[in-house]
Amino acid sequence: MTSERTETSARLLNQREGADAGGTPPVIDAAFARWLADRAGQLLLQVRDEIGYADGKALKTAGDRAAHDLLCAELARWRPADAVLSEEDDHSRVAWQDGEPSSVRPERLGANRVWIIDPLDGTREFSEEGRTDWAVHVALWSSDSGNPSHLAAGAVAMPARHRTLATDHPPAYPPMPIDNGDGKSMRIAASRTRPPAFVTALAEEINAELVPMGSAGVKIAAVINGEADAYIHAGGQYEWDSAAPVAVALATGLHASRIDGSALKYNEADPKLPDLVVCRKDLAPQLLAALQRHLP
Numbered sequence: 161m162t163s164e165r166t167e168t169s170a171r172l173l174n175q176r177e178g179a180d181a182g183g184t185p186p187v188i189d190a191a192f193a194r195w196l197a198d199r200a201g202q203l204l205l206q207v208r209d210e211i212g213y214a215d216g217k218a219l220k221t222a223g224d225r226a227a228h229d230l231l232c233a234e235l236a237r238w239r240p241a242d243a244v245l246s247e248e249d250d251h252s253r254v255a256w257q258d259g260e261p262s263s264v265r266p267e268r269l270g271a272n273r274v275w276i277i278d279p280l281d282g283t284r285e286f287s288e289e290g291r292t293d294w295a296v297h298v299a300l301w302s303s304d305s306g307n308p309s310h311l312a313a314g315a316v317a318m319p320a321r322h323r324t325l326a327t328d329h330p331p332a333y334p335p336m337p338i339d340n341g342d343g344k345s346m347r348i349a350a351s352r353t354r355p356p357a358f359v360t361a362l363a364e365e366i367n368a369e370l371v372p373m374g375s376a377g378v379k380i381a382a383v384i385n386g387e388a389d390a391y392i393h394a395g396g397q398y399e400w401d402s403a404a405p406v407a408v409a410l411a412t413g414l415h416a417s418r419i420d421g422s423a424l425k426y427n428e429a430d431p432k433l434p435d436l437v438v439c440r441k442d443l444a445p446q447l448l449a450a451l452q453r454h455l456p
């Protein structure tokens with residue numbers, strides 16, 4: 161059954177390739193990132209339609225694989241000299257054993273340009289009918305980039321929301337929230353299925369409302385759009401979960417850092433990036449101070 165379904169996603173990919181559905185992509189990296197994320201997003205919608213929701217595990221596997229294969233094929237075709245770090249074939253997980261680097265050094269560590277991709281972020285939500293909180297992440301890390309994160313471009317496609325955020329046209333800075341009279345001072349986006357315990361305690365202390373949703377990309381997009389004031393995560397994540405949305409957040413002018421206030425770094429030997437906070441700049445001092453009191 162599973163192999164049949166994997167064949168289904170391969171066939172969808174082939175159909176699209178055969179029709180050359182994407183045409184010639186933009187030359188500028190940020191527009192290329194948007195193009196790529198959009199193409200994978202459309203493919204994921206097709207996979208959902210074709211496979212259905214009866215077997216969630218099969219749907220997750222087919223979606224992850226189809227989006228990964230499309231992104232890698234297009235990157236190999238249009239950016240052949242660049243390295244790739246993807247959730248779906250992260251060899252550095254093998255190269256990093258018991259907290260120590262092994263002798264296997266991933267090729268990307270010597271590269272000047274590395275695409276950091278999460279073919280399907282919010283995999284769980286993707287497999288649940290009616291949910292729209294899942295995304296495709298495409299980011300470019302460049303050694304030449306002037307900013308501390310070295311993120312040179314990023315795109316977050318949210319196909320089920322018909323929305324893509326990317327650094328080619330960074331969204332406007334979010335508007336100040338309207339006081340809706342409920343006495344809550346801040347809305348903090350947090351994981352829908354595994355919110356870190358300390359975030360609940362922190363929210364109580366600063367009288368904030370927790371807004372649960374899936375996908376790191378969708379939560380950061382919520383901060384960018386002004387639907388949430390902050391996204392706080394700790395306890396585990398990888399570079400691909402945040403690289404693309406953080407690139408867009410930084411391009412928009414928002415604050416993004418580790419929860420201790422230090423810079424987010426990408427294309428590290430160990431791709432684990434276990435915590436982060438993204439918020440409006442004016443909230444950063446208050447949130448970082450509260451985080452200091454609640455650090456897990």
Ligand SMILES: Nc1ncnc2c1ncn2[C@@H]1O[C@H](COP(=O)(O)O)[C@@H](OP(=O)(O)O)[C@H]1O
Pocket residue numbers: 247278280281282283284350351352353354373374375376394395396397398401
């Ligand atoms: N404790 C943890 N360890 C590793 N990854 C985590 C994690 N908590 C969240 N993530 C990853 O962060 C993304 C968003 O999670 P959430 O929706 O719970 O906020 C998911 O990515 P994937 O869907 O790409 O696996 C999830 O796997």
Ligand SMILES: [Mg+2]
Pocket residue numbers: 247278280281282376400401
């Ligand atoms: Mg992810």
